[in-house]
Amino acid sequence: MTSVEEVHAAVEAADRVWQDGFDPVGVLRAIADRLETADLLGVAERETRLPASRLRGELTRTTFQLRLFAELVETGAHLGVRIDRADPDWPMGAPRPDLRRVLQPVGPVVVFPAGNFPFAFGVAGGDTASALAAGCPVVVKAHPGYPELSDLTGELVRDLGVVTVVHGEEAGRAALTHPLVKAGAFTGSVRGGRALFDLAAGRPEPIPFYGELGSVNPVFVARDAAGSRARRIAEEAVASFTTGAGQLCTKPGLLLVPEGCAIPQELASLELPVAPMLSERISEGYRDAVASVPGDGVTELVVGDGPVVLLTDLRRVLGDFEAFTRECFGPFLLVVTYAEDAEVVEFARRLEGQLTATVIADEPSGWVEELVRVLARRAGRLLWNQWPTGVSVTHAQHHGGPWPATTAAGSTSVGTAAVERFLRPVAYQNFPSDLLPGVLRDDTRAPALVDGRFTEGALTMRW
Amino acid sequence: MTSVEEVHAAVEAADRVWQDGFDPVGVLRAIADRLETADLLGVAERETRLPASRLRGELTRTTFQLRLFAELVETGAHLGVRIDRADPDWPMGAPRPDLRRVLQPVGPVVVFPAGNFPFAFGVAGGDTASALAAGCPVVVKAHPGYPELSDLTGELVRDLGVVTVVHGEEAGRAALTHPLVKAGAFTGSVRGGRALFDLAAGRPEPIPFYGELGSVNPVFVARDAAGSRARRIAEEAVASFTTGAGQLCTKPGLLLVPEGCAIPQELASLELPVAPMLSERISEGYRDAVASVPGDGVTELVVGDGPVVLLTDLRRVLGDFEAFTRECFGPFLLVVTYAEDAEVVEFARRLEGQLTATVIADEPSGWVEELVRVLARRAGRLLWNQWPTGVSVTHAQHHGGPWPATTAAGSTSVGTAAVERFLRPVAYQNFPSDLLPGVLRDDTRAPALVDGRFTEGALTMRW
Numbered sequence: 001m002t003s004v005e006e007v008h009a010a011v012e013a014a015d016r017v018w019q020d021g022f023d024p025v026g027v028l029r030a031i032a033d034r035l036e037t038a039d040l041l042g043v044a045e046r047e048t049r050l051p052a053s054r055l056r057g058e059l060t061r062t063t064f065q066l067r068l069f070a071e072l073v074e075t076g077a078h079l080g081v082r083i084d085r086a087d088p089d090w091p092m093g094a095p096r097p098d099l100r101r102v103l104q105p106v107g108p109v110v111v112f113p114a115g116n117f118p119f120a121f122g123v124a125g126g127d128t129a130s131a132l133a134a135g136c137p138v139v140v141k142a143h144p145g146y147p148e149l150s151d152l153t154g155e156l157v158r159d160l161g162v163v164t165v166v167h168g169e170e171a172g173r174a175a176l177t178h179p180l181v182k183a184g185a186f187t188g189s190v191r192g193g194r195a196l197f198d199l200a201a202g203r204p205e206p207i208p209f210y211g212e213l214g215s216v217n218p219v220f221v222a223r224d225a226a227g228s229r230a231r232r233i234a235e236e237a238v239a240s241f242t243t244g245a246g247q248l249c250t251k252p253g254l255l256l257v258p259e260g261c262a263i264p265q266e267l268a269s270l271e272l273p274v275a276p277m278l279s280e281r282i283s284e285g286y287r288d289a290v291a292s293v294p295g296d297g298v299t300e301l302v303v304g305d306g307p308v309v310l311l312t313d314l315r316r317v318l319g320d321f322e323a324f325t326r327e328c329f330g331p332f333l334l335v336v337t338y339a340e341d342a343e344v345v346e347f348a349r350r351l352e353g354q355l356t357a358t359v360i361a362d363e364p365s366g367w368v369e370e371l372v373r374v375l376a377r378r379a380g381r382l383l384w385n386q387w388p389t390g391v392s393v394t395h396a397q398h399h400g401g402p403w404p405a406t407t408a409a410g411s412t413s414v415g416t417a418a419v420e421r422f423l424r425p426v427a428y429q430n431f432p433s434d435l436l437p438g439v440l441r442d443d444t445r446a447p448a449l450v451d452g453r454f455t456e457g458a459l460t461m462r463w
Numbered sequence: 464m465t466s467v468e469e470v471h472a473a474v475e476a477a478d479r480v481w482q483d484g485f486d487p488v489g490v491l492r493a494i495a496d497r498l499e500t501a502d503l504l505g506v507a508e509r510e511t512r513l514p515a516s517r518l519r520g521e522l523t524r525t526t527f528q529l530r531l532f533a534e535l536v537e538t539g540a541h542l543g544v545r546i547d548r549a550d551p552d553w554p555m556g557a558p559r560p561d562l563r564r565v566l567q568p569v570g571p572v573v574v575f576p577a578g579n580f581p582f583a584f585g586v587a588g589g590d591t592a593s594a595l596a597a598g599c600p601v602v603v604k605a606h607p608g609y610p611e612l613s614d615l616t617g618e619l620v621r622d623l624g625v626v627t628v629v630h631g632e633e634a635g636r637a638a639l640t641h642p643l644v645k646a647g648a649f650t651g652s653v654r655g656g657r658a659l660f661d662l663a664a665g666r667p668e669p670i671p672f673y674g675e676l677g678s679v680n681p682v683f684v685a686r687d688a689a690g691s692r693a694r695r696i697a698e699e700a701v702a703s704f705t706t707g708a709g710q711l712c713t714k715p716g717l718l719l720v721p722e723g724c725a726i727p728q729e730l731a732s733l734e735l736p737v738a739p740m741l742s743e744r745i746s747e748g749y750r751d752a753v754a755s756v757p758g759d760g761v762t763e764l765v766v767g768d769g770p771v772v773l774l775t776d777l778r779r780v781l782g783d784f785e786a787f788t789r790e791c792f793g794p795f796l797l798v799v800t801y802a803e804d805a806e807v808v809e810f811a812r813r814l815e816g817q818l819t820a821t822v823i824a825d826e827p828s829g830w831v832e833e834l835v836r837v838l839a840r841r842a843g844r845l846l847w848n849q850w851p852t853g854v855s856v857t858h859a860q861h862h863g864g865p866w867p868a869t870t871a872a873g874s875t876s877v878g879t880a881a882v883e884r885f886l887r888p889v890a891y892q893n894f895p896s897d898l899l900p901g902v903l904r905d906d907t908r909a910p911a912l913v914d915g916r917f918t919e920g921a922l923t924m925r926w
Binding site: 018019057060061064065077082083084090091092093094096097099100101104106107182197198201202205206207208353364368369372376377379380381382383384385386390392393394395396397398400402403404407408409410412417420423424425426427428429430431432434435447449451452454 | 481482520523524527528540545546547553554555556557559560562563564567569570645660661664665668669670671816827831832835839840842843844845846847848849853855856857858859860861863865866867870871872873875880883886887888889890891892893894895897898910912914915917
């Protein structure tokens with residue numbers, strides 16, 4: 001475990017690096033290159049029990065993400081440049097001064113990686129990549145599920161001077177409460193995330209804490225689709241909820257289907273893959289969570305050591321809402337039959353914040369439209385005839401949602417918008433060009449809103 | 464005082480309005496029109512003791528702000544539209560689905576207006592305008608300094624159904640802790656803002672709380688300017704720190720000048736305007752704050768009932784930093800002489816978060832460049848040869864800063880970017896065009912990042 005003194009030294013070093021500045025593009029690309037050439041898969045496999053194929057895909061995603069963020073930084077598009085030139089006739093009642101706004105790094109960031117993504121949300125994963133892209137050095141509190149991989153990754157990038165790995169809960173708390181740390185990022189349980197959020201908010205100087213916590217990711221199957229392709233929906237549901245042994249934050253945990261459709265029987269007839277979970281502790285937590293689902297009015301469709309599928313009806317769920325809509329981390333699916341469309345909308349209205357909500361339907365209908373509108377107020381990502389697992393890293397991606405999906409509904413932890421979490425605006429008023437940051441000068445090539453109008457420079461950003 | 468039951472009813476009504484949606488453009492323009500035709504200046508003058516001319520200017524700013532936000536909403540530029548069309552060859556290792564992201568209103572917002580801006584940060588002021596622009600109905604907890612003006616403003620817009628005014632501290636707490644409220648906005652003291660921030664962060668579902676708290680707004684005068692225009696700098700300093708009886712969040716409270724320059728004498732020779740403060744309680748607080756400045760090593764340049772100017776040197780300040788850099792709300796200015804440039808940079812490094820920091824200089828020099836770089840990490844807005852009071856409402860404005868200037872360094876409470884505080888992203892994956900919000904369809908006219916490239920549509924946004 002890292003001592004508190006060592007943590008403080010790491011934070012103070014990170015603060016100096018932030019003050020001096022570093023080249024995010026070079027750093028991001030160097031990390032990607034090194035991850036590709038290093039041989040980390042064996043250690044990752046041993047520590048997490050995840051299959052090599054899955055880890056290989058995750059590594060591809062991780063290096064792609066680092067390079068995509070590097071490209072973003074090269075364009076300056078993440079800096080949100082706005083330039084208002086002086087205007088003596090500004091109708092506010094006073095002349096408008098020359099004002100130029102740019103986003104700047106907030107300072108050192110503490111990252112708490114996820115147990116289920118040793119690469120994509122590990123030491124050099126999404127939170128670290130987005131903090132570095134913003135220009136913020138990172139102190140990573142290693143996940144206890146893969147300490148050796150974390151150290152190896154830390155070693156791999158050590159000489160770049162922007163990432164330090166520490167170990168232990170006390171070290172994590174010491175980092176998050178250090179006055180020089182300016183933001184935290186976390187992926188994990190609601191309980192763990194809440195404790196760290198409270199720590200961040202309770203500091204003498206409160207700081208933002210971006211926690212991606214829990215979600216049951218409900219899937220709503222409309223009557224038409226349930227009638228026309230029950231078998232296929234059952235197969236897709238299984239593929240989605242058992243991926244990675246169900247250890248994904250976007251795992252669908254609830255499947256609402258119309259009463260009398262064939263989906264439950266189809267699910268019961270399928271052979272479900274059994275895979276080891278990340279650790280014995282996670283397996284126990286999974287078994288406990290499954291055991292805590294109320295038994296009354298509930299039928300077992302699939303039981304056993306691995307995936308579990310239970311069946312109940314919507315009235316039962318509405319009568320014991322909290323117990324049936326709790327996240328169960330692992331390959332668990334609760335199938336819920338509904339009789340009335342209106343009840344489904346009522347159910348959607350009562351949902352807590354979700355990372356995702358999915359609608360499977362053949363054709364839009366008035367009811368589906370209403371459902372989508374309600375879900376848009378509850379979830380961060382809505383899907384139509386696709387499944388929520390497999391979160392693409394893109395510009396338009398949003399991986400977030402209202403509490404308890406995250407601690408900060410306005411932020412995403414996947415996609416290029418994730419960089420915004422670690423930036424804050426600074427406006428320069430009436431400055432001579434020489435003293436302005438380069439991107440704020442008249443000849444800026446960054447996408448910019450100039451006098452309320454996007455400049456041609458904006459058109460230079462592309463991937 | 465409004466009862467807790469009445470507050471709950473107001474929040475529930477706001478929630479229904481949010482669910483149903485409303486037309487922000489129509490609402491913002493209607494409020495502006497009505498503020499212009501209503502006769503509210505007399506009440507405002509009586510309740511706040513601010514002069515009619517100042518209030519008239521503030522009203523102009525307030526209606527301008529409402530209309531500027533309406534224009535913004537018409538363009539869709541505040542919606543941060545991003546469209547990534549499906550791409551089977553996306554190099555992440557898996558095909559990219561069609562993903563379309565748009566910002567949507569977070570839900571009902573509670574606004575706590577400022578005592579010193581009965582219009583611009585009042586019931587229909589900046590926080591209310593930006594929440595409405597986002598599509599969020601507002602419950603305003605009236606400032607106790609102008610209850611009648613607050614009620615009259617509330618009455619004026621009541622039939623629009625999007626703003627409710629409540630009174631009393633208990634009512635404010637009841638609103639902020641109501642489960643259906645999704646954000647809070649506040650302008651006021653560090654102590655008051657911290658208490659409300661803690662309430663918002665401590666809820667079962669924590670919500671963002673945007674508090675604009677305190678700032679001493681240091682002004683740094685370089686040797687060249689102090690030598691070439693001491694008289695003018697003294698006059699400008701007086702105009703800035705006595706505006707509105709010094710009751711502005713951007714009032715310069717610290718003026719650093721080179722040892723031996725004429726600025727202190729010039730300040731002592733000027734006649735300073737005396738104006739009533741907002742209330743007897745504010746006057747008392749001002750007198751207490753002035754009295755709490757250490758006396759040892761401090762000279763009185765101007766004393767009396769109104770403005771107070773004290774003089775000390777930088778070594779004295781560095782030796783008792785906290786006591787000398789505390790905000791003093793009112794017409795107070797501490798002049799600090801410096802001997803060494805390096806000490807000034809050291810002072811800047813030790814500063815807490817500020818709304819503004821100002822440099823007065825004739826020519827950029829290496830020292831000034833270093834100072835500006837340090838100040839950019841401490842303040843939200845930097846000024847060059849202008850004064851921090853008078854905050855222009857524009858696109859590039861940033862009125863915010865690291866704690867304790869605000870509770871959320873990434874947000875602004877002035878300028879069109881203020882709308883972003885009350886929006887959260889929702890991504891639609893693989894949706895048929897008919898089910899998408901209009902701004903996310905292929906023919907969107909909103910500024911949009913399409914496949915990582917700004918569309919021509921982006922060029923249609925202008926003011």
